[in-house]
Amino acid sequence: MTQERTLSPVRTYRDFAAGQSVLARTRELARDAAIRTLAAGRSPEKETGIRFPYYHHVFDDERDGFARQLNYMASLGDFISMDDAVAMLTGGEPIDGRYFCITFDDGFKNWATNAVPVLLDAGAMAAFFVVTGFIGTSVEDDRDALLGFYEQGDVLMEFLDWDDCRSMAEAGMTIGSHTINHVHLLALDDGAAEAELKGSKERIEAELGRPCDHFCCPFGREGIDYAVPRHPEMAERAGYKSFLTGRRGAMGRGGSPYRIRRDHLLAGWGDYQLKYFFSS
Ligand SMILES: [Zn+2]
Numbered sequence: 001m002t003q004e005r006t007l008s009p010v011r012t013y014r015d016f017a018a019g020q021s022v023l024a025r026t027r028e029l030a031r032d033a034a035i036r037t038l039a040a041g042r043s044p045e046k047e048t049g050i051r052f053p054y055y056h057h058v059f060d061d062e063r064d065g066f067a068r069q070l071n072y073m074a075s076l077g078d079f080i081s082m083d084d085a086v087a088m089l090t091g092g093e094p095i096d097g098r099y100f101c102i103t104f105d106d107g108f109k110n111w112a113t114n115a116v117p118v119l120l121d122a123g124a125m126a127a128f129f130v131v132t133g134f135i136g137t138s139v140e141d142d143r144d145a146l147l148g149f150y151e152q153g154d155v156l157m158e159f160l161d162w163d164d165c166r167s168m169a170e171a172g173m174t175i176g177s178h179t180i181n182h183v184h185l186l187a188l189d190d191g192a193a194e195a196e197l198k199g200s201k202e203r204i205e206a207e208l209g210r211p212c213d214h215f216c217c218p219f220g221r222e223g224i225d226y227a228v229p230r231h232p233e234m235a236e237r238a239g240y241k242s243f244l245t246g247r248r249g250a251m252g253r254g255g256s257p258y259r260i261r262r263d264h265l266l267a268g269w270g271d272y273q274l275k276y277f278f279s280s
Contacts, residue, residue, distance in 0.1 A: 009139045009158045011110070013059040013268055019155045035276045044076055044278035049250035050085050050099040051077075051278055052262040056106050057157075058114040062267035066115065070122040072271045073100045076278070082127035082174045082214050086241050086257045095253045102126035103244065103262060105178055105216055106149075107134055109158035116168055128168060129178035129216035129244070132200040136161045149182065162207045169208050176214035177201050177240075184219060185226045193231065197238045213241045220246025220262075232258035248277065 010016050017025065053073070058066045073079070077098030080088070085101040102119070104111055107130035119126055137146060137159050146156055160168075169175050177200040179185075185193045197215060204212040215235045219225035222245060226232075232243040235258065242257040249261040263277045 009109075009156045011059060011158075012061045013057075013266075014061060016057070016059060016155060020152070032273075036270075036272055039272040039276040042275050042279040044098075044275055047250060047279055048098060049095050049252040050080070050088060050101055051250055052085070052101050052103055052244065052260055053265050053274075054103045054105060054244075054246075054262040055115070055265055055267060056104065057108050057110050058118065058267045059110055060114065063114050063118055065269070066267035067118050067122065068271070069265070069267065069269070069274060070118065070124055072274055073102075074122065074124075076100075079122075079124040081125050081172075082176065082242065085251075085260075086214075089251060089253065089255050089257050091253070093253070100124075103216065104128045105218075106157075106182070107131050107159050107178070109160055109164070112160055112164040112168060116171060116173060119173075120171060125172050125174070127174035127176050127214060128165075129176040129214070130160065130165065130200075130204070131178045131180070131182045131218075132203045133180045134159045134182070135165065165204075166208055169210060174214060175204055175208060175212065176216055176242075176244075177204055177212055178216050179218055182218045184224075185217060185231050186224065190230075190234070194234055194238065197235055197240070201238060201240070213239075214244070215240040215242060216244040217246075220244070222247060228259070232256075248280070250278075 077100055080099045080101050082101055088095055102124060104126060111128055139146060139156060139158055149157060165175050179196040180200045183196055201212045217226045222228055235243045242260055244260040244262060247261045248263050251261055
């Protein structure tokens with residue numbers, strides 16, 4: 001890690017990946033080779049249900065890849081909003097087709113500069129889950145807090161401000177909560193966990209002047225980052241209509257909106273990666 005890189009915000013995936021360890025990069029390459037082979041036998045066009053692809057960032061050098069991925073999803077099914085997805089899960093009708101409800105976690109500036117323009121070009125909407133305590137931070141004044149956002153450190157990310165969030169909502173995007181401080185809910189007592197769920201919801205509603213109905217659990221691992229049924233029930237009591245996790249898989253009718261599965265993606269991945277994950 002050079003001193004220079006820690007001083008300037010990361011705007012490309014190339015620089016972001018350079019901040020990862022050699023071991024992490026080696027693992028990624030091995031995994032990529034395995035998925036390329038396995039994807040050959042997969043047929044996502046035969047699957048039905050709702051997929052919730054989930055991203056963190058669309059860096060400047062990931063815009064083309066993200067556009068290509070949206071194009072691939074559009075060839076398989078239809079884009080739906082977070083509200084539509086919850087209505088379909090809880091409604092009485094079978095879910096026969098293939099639907100994509102795109103989601104983003106954390107609250108990075110590149111959502112406004114890169115992700116939203118590409119989504120609008122593709123005629124797609126998405127739900128964006130923000131960490132309210134980081135919205136409106138500045139890379140100059142809040143440098144230490146920002147460098148600590150990733151537990152592995154040394155990555156300086158720019159976050160959205162509330163004007164960005166308002167513009168995104170006005171463009172038809174959903175703004176949901178991802179807590180105030182990007183916490184592991186399971187590490188908190190109930191009072192502190194509830195304060196994270198309620199405080200972030202209230203802040204988003206006050207800033208946007210519209211309801212915040214959807215919650216996405218930071219880190220998202222059942223039994224490690226949240227407990228069932230404790231935290232989904234806490235979200236429901238706080239007034240949320242959904243609780244999104246990091247567990248992979250499709251959702252069908254009758255699937256609980258308080259245990260939504262999602263498929264983590266990187267915007268630069270090839271279509272074969274999506275083909276693999278959308279059929280497993
Ligand atoms: Zn997160």
